[in-house]
Amino acid sequence: MTAPDPPGPPPSPSPSHPSTSIPPARGFALTLELIPDGTVTSAKGFIAGAVAAGIKDPASDRLDLGLLAADRPCTAVGMFTQSTVQGAPVVVSRRHLAGRRARGLIVNSGCANVCTGMQGIADAEEMAALAAARLGCPATEVVVASTGVIGRLLPMERIRAALPRIQLSPEGGMALAHAIMTTDTRPKHIAARFAVEGVTYTVGGIAKGAGMIHPDMATMFGFLTTDAPVPPEHLDDLLRSAVRDTFNMISVDHDTSTSDTVTLFASGAAGGPPLTPAHPAWAPLAQAVLAVCRHLAREIARDGEGATKLIEVRITGAASEEEARRAARTVSASPLVKAAVYGNDPNWGRIMMAVGRSGARVDLERVKVMIGDVVLYADGAPLPLDEERTRAALRGPEVVLAADLGVGSASAVAWGCDLTEEYVKINAEYTT
Amino acid sequence: MTAPDPPGPPPSPSPSHPSTSIPPARGFALTLELIPDGTVTSAKGFIAGAVAAGIKDPASDRLDLGLLAADRPCTAVGMFTQSTVQGAPVVVSRRHLAGRRARGLIVNSGCANVCTGMQGIADAEEMAALAAARLGCPATEVVVASTGVIGRLLPMERIRAALPRIQLSPEGGMALAHAIMTTDTRPKHIAARFAVEGVTYTVGGIAKGAGMIHPDMATMFGFLTTDAPVPPEHLDDLLRSAVRDTFNMISVDHDTSTSDTVTLFASGAAGGPPLTPAHPAWAPLAQAVLAVCRHLAREIARDGEGATKLIEVRITGAASEEEARRAARTVSASPLVKAAVYGNDPNWGRIMMAVGRSGARVDLERVKVMIGDVVLYADGAPLPLDEERTRAALRGPEVVLAADLGVGSASAVAWGCDLTEEYVKINAEYTT
Structure with a gap:
C-alpha cells in the first residue's frame, strides 16, 4: 500500500545542507535566508515531538502521532478544505480557530477520522483535550488534524496510551514532519529567516501530500509557524495570499481531500512591536511566508504518488x-x-x-x-x-x-x- | 501506441447476436426492439463505406477514412465540444450545420486536424468539398469530423487518392464504425426499431471514445441517423435531451476533447407525416434515440483506455x-x-x-x-x-x-x- 518511510526516529539534519540565500525582492533591500533543514520548530518559541502510536500499523515503529506546542499563546489562523464532506478534525479545528488564538496542534496519520459520525467528533474533541491537558491550555486552543483512510474510527486507546510518550523539544519539528506522512516518500520541511532593524524573524513549516491533492481554498496538511508578532487579521491575510499562489496551485490527481488543513501560528517570540503592513518588516515577512509555502507546495507536487518528475x-x-x-x-x-x-x-x-x-x-x-x-x-x-x-x-x-x-x-x-x-x-x- | 484493431474489412455481423426487446416505458404501449448488430445505416435511406487511406499509418490496412450518405436531403443537427480550443473540422461543421440540413458526413481517424491554423481550415473545407462532389450536393451539406493526434496537418494527398475507393452500401455502417476508431479496442454501434400506426421507424448510431473523454455539452464522436421525418427544431431538442443524460454523463479521464462531435440525421425515408411532440410516435422516438445514445455512451466508458470494468x-x-x-x-x-x-x-x-x-x-x-x-x-x-x-x-x-x-x-x-x-x-x- 504505502511507499517506504524511514522507521523510528528520523535522521538528524544533514550538515551537507548549507543555508542558501535568495536575492532581495523588489521594493525592499533584504536577504531572505532559506534554511533547508528548517522545520516548524525553527521559529523561536515552538517545540514539537512525535511517537509511533500504532495507528498506521500496531506492529510498526513508524511515527504517526505528533504534537506541536508554543511556549505562549499565539495568534493563529487556518484554512480548510472546501469539500462538502469534511473530516471531524476539520469541524473541530474550524471551531477552535474561530478566536484566532492557539497554543498547540495534535496530528496523526494512518486514519483520517472522516465519515465517522458523532463518534468521530467526540474522538477529535478528546484528542484536543488530551493535548490541552499536556500543554496546560484550554482544549479550544488546540488544533486537531488527522490524515489517512476515510471511514474508520480512530484507535483512541492507542492514542491515549501513546500521547504521554511524546517528547517535546526545539529539535522535534523533523519528527513531526515524519509523523504526518502517509504515502509521501520523504518529509517536507523548510524555514526562512531575515532581519529588519536588528530583529531576526523566522518562518518555518512542514507539509504532507502525496495523493488526493487538488486543493480548493486550502490544501492537504501545511503547518507553519513564525516568531514574528502579527495581529490576527493581518496573519489571516498573510496566509490566504500565500496559499492562493502556492498550495492552491498544485495538483497530483485532481481529487480534493476531506481533511485539507493549513495553519499559521505566530508566537511573537522574536520580540519587537506588532507587525502590520506599515512596518518595514511586513514585506519581507510576506515574502518569507510565500517562500516557505512555495517550497512545501513544490515538494508535495514533486513527491506525488508514483511521480518521477x-x-x-x-x-x-x-x-x-x-x-x-x-x-x-x-x-x-x-x-x-x-x-x-x-x-x-x-x-x-x-x-x-x-x-x-x-x-x-x-x-x-x-x-x-x-x-x-x-x-x-x-x-x-x-x-x-x-x-x-x-x-x-x-x-x-x-x-x-x-x-x-x-x-x-x-x-x-x-x-x-x-x-x-x-x-x-x-x-x-x-x-x- | 494503440490497442489492437482488426485489420482490413470488419468482420460481418455475428448471427449469434439476436435482437432483444426492452419493456415498454411508462406513458405509451410499445416494444422497442434493440438491434445489437445495428449501425448508422440501419435506418432507411442511409449508405456508408470506408477505406484504409494510410492516415493512421501509410503501411497499414486499418480503415481510417469513411463516408456516410443519405439518399435525399436530411434535417440534421449537431452538438460540439465546448472547449475554447476547437478543431478545424468542428469550426467547419458548425457552420455547415447552421441551416440544420445535411446530406452526408466525411470522417477520418489518425489525425484530429486541431491547432493546424488556416491550413487546417482549408483542409477541412476541402474534405467537405471532395465528399460533396462524390455525393452530388453542396459542400455546406457535408459534416466533417477528424480524430487522432492534435497539432498535425492532414495528409491531404492520401485523402484525395483514397476517397474515390470508398464503396457506399446499406451494409457499410459497420466499416464506418471501424474507420473512426483510434485506441478503441472494438467498434461501437447499435440500432433501435419500433412501429406506430403501421409505420416502422429506426434509429441507428455509431460512436468512438477510448481517451480524452469527459464530454461537456457534446462528446467524442457519435453519429446517429433515423428514417423518421422530424422537423429541424424538434430534432435538435431530441438530440440535446438524449446527450444530456448519456454522452454528457460519461468520463474516462476527465479530459475534454477538442473534436467532440455528435450529429443526428433524419432522412424521413420511413414515410408518414412529420413527427412532432403531438404525434403518437414522438415518445417512442425519443426513447429510441435515448436508448441508442445510452448504449453507445456505456460502450465508450466500458472501452476506456486500459479499462477492465x-x-x-x-x-x-x-x-x-x-x-x-x-x-x-x-x-x-x-x-x-x-x-x-x-x-x-x-x-x-x-x-x-x-x-x-x-x-x-x-x-x-x-x-x-x-x-x-x-x-x-x-x-x-x-x-x-x-x-x-x-x-x-x-x-x-x-x-x-x-x-x-x-x-x-x-x-x-x-x-x-x-x-x-x-x-x-x-x-x-x-x-x-
Whole structure:
C-alpha cells in the first residue's frame, strides 16, 4: 500500500545542507535566508515531538502521532478544505480557530477520522483535550488534524496510551514532519529567516501530500509557524495570499481531500512591536511566508504518488488572472498531459487541449506553446517538430510547460507531477 | 501506441447476436426492439463505406477514412465540444450545420486536424468539398469530423487518392464504425426499431471514445441517423435531451476533447407525416434515440483506455438535478475511485470524498453509500465492513457505486471505467 518511510526516529539534519540565500525582492533591500533543514520548530518559541502510536500499523515503529506546542499563546489562523464532506478534525479545528488564538496542534496519520459520525467528533474533541491537558491550555486552543483512510474510527486507546510518550523539544519539528506522512516518500520541511532593524524573524513549516491533492481554498496538511508578532487579521491575510499562489496551485490527481488543513501560528517570540503592513518588516515577512509555502507546495507536487518528475506550468497572456490560474491548474492536472510527460512524449497538443477545456479564452492566431525552451506552436500554426530537442526538455526531473494565450497580460504558475503506473498500483490497494 | 484493431474489412455481423426487446416505458404501449448488430445505416435511406487511406499509418490496412450518405436531403443537427480550443473540422461543421440540413458526413481517424491554423481550415473545407462532389450536393451539406493526434496537418494527398475507393452500401455502417476508431479496442454501434400506426421507424448510431473523454455539452464522436421525418427544431431538442443524460454523463479521464462531435440525421425515408411532440410516435422516438445514445455512451466508458470494468454511479437524494449530475460525474471521474475499483478495494470513503469535492450538498446523518448491494455507510456512521462481500461486488465487469445524499429527491446516473496501469502505458507514448 504505502511507499517506504524511514522507521523510528528520523535522521538528524544533514550538515551537507548549507543555508542558501535568495536575492532581495523588489521594493525592499533584504536577504531572505532559506534554511533547508528548517522545520516548524525553527521559529523561536515552538517545540514539537512525535511517537509511533500504532495507528498506521500496531506492529510498526513508524511515527504517526505528533504534537506541536508554543511556549505562549499565539495568534493563529487556518484554512480548510472546501469539500462538502469534511473530516471531524476539520469541524473541530474550524471551531477552535474561530478566536484566532492557539497554543498547540495534535496530528496523526494512518486514519483520517472522516465519515465517522458523532463518534468521530467526540474522538477529535478528546484528542484536543488530551493535548490541552499536556500543554496546560484550554482544549479550544488546540488544533486537531488527522490524515489517512476515510471511514474508520480512530484507535483512541492507542492514542491515549501513546500521547504521554511524546517528547517535546526545539529539535522535534523533523519528527513531526515524519509523523504526518502517509504515502509521501520523504518529509517536507523548510524555514526562512531575515532581519529588519536588528530583529531576526523566522518562518518555518512542514507539509504532507502525496495523493488526493487538488486543493480548493486550502490544501492537504501545511503547518507553519513564525516568531514574528502579527495581529490576527493581518496573519489571516498573510496566509490566504500565500496559499492562493502556492498550495492552491498544485495538483497530483485532481481529487480534493476531506481533511485539507493549513495553519499559521505566530508566537511573537522574536520580540519587537506588532507587525502590520506599515512596518518595514511586513514585506519581507510576506515574502518569507510565500517562500516557505512555495517550497512545501513544490515538494508535495514533486513527491506525488508514483511521480518521477515535477511539472511546472507557466501561463502568460491570459485575459484575466482567474483564467490564467484556471488554465495553469487544468494543464497541470490533466492526466493526458501528465502521462505524456512521463513518457517523454512531445505531444504538445494535449497542452492546448487542457487550456481549451479550462474555458480560458485563447487567440489561436497568437498562441505560443513551449516545452522547456522549445517552441512548438506559434503564429497560428505548428512548427516543424524537433523531436530530439523536445524529448530532451522532457527528460529532466523538472519539466516546464508554457503557453502564452495571446489575449491579455495576466499570468499564473501551477505545479503537478507526471502520471505513472506506480500511481495506479499505490491506489488500487490503498486500504488493504 | 494503440490497442489492437482488426485489420482490413470488419468482420460481418455475428448471427449469434439476436435482437432483444426492452419493456415498454411508462406513458405509451410499445416494444422497442434493440438491434445489437445495428449501425448508422440501419435506418432507411442511409449508405456508408470506408477505406484504409494510410492516415493512421501509410503501411497499414486499418480503415481510417469513411463516408456516410443519405439518399435525399436530411434535417440534421449537431452538438460540439465546448472547449475554447476547437478543431478545424468542428469550426467547419458548425457552420455547415447552421441551416440544420445535411446530406452526408466525411470522417477520418489518425489525425484530429486541431491547432493546424488556416491550413487546417482549408483542409477541412476541402474534405467537405471532395465528399460533396462524390455525393452530388453542396459542400455546406457535408459534416466533417477528424480524430487522432492534435497539432498535425492532414495528409491531404492520401485523402484525395483514397476517397474515390470508398464503396457506399446499406451494409457499410459497420466499416464506418471501424474507420473512426483510434485506441478503441472494438467498434461501437447499435440500432433501435419500433412501429406506430403501421409505420416502422429506426434509429441507428455509431460512436468512438477510448481517451480524452469527459464530454461537456457534446462528446467524442457519435453519429446517429433515423428514417423518421422530424422537423429541424424538434430534432435538435431530441438530440440535446438524449446527450444530456448519456454522452454528457460519461468520463474516462476527465479530459475534454477538442473534436467532440455528435450529429443526428433524419432522412424521413420511413414515410408518414412529420413527427412532432403531438404525434403518437414522438415518445417512442425519443426513447429510441435515448436508448441508442445510452448504449453507445456505456460502450465508450466500458472501452476506456486500459479499462477492465464499466463503473455505473447512481446518485439519489440530491438537492437538485444539477447537483445530482455533478456528484455522479465527479465520482465516476475520480482517479482514486477508479483505481480502487480496479484493485477491488472496498475503499468507499473515496466515493464520499468525490461527492464532497463536487460541491453537492449532503446530510452526513442521512447519507447512504453502497457498492453493489452492500451498504457501507448509513445513519451517520460507517457499518462494519463485510470485506469479502464488498470485494465480490467490485469483481464483476460492471460495478455499481451508489450514494443517497439525504437532502432531496433529485437523481442522476453517470458512467466511467477503472484506472489501470495500461491507461498510463497507452498515453505515455501516444504520438510515437
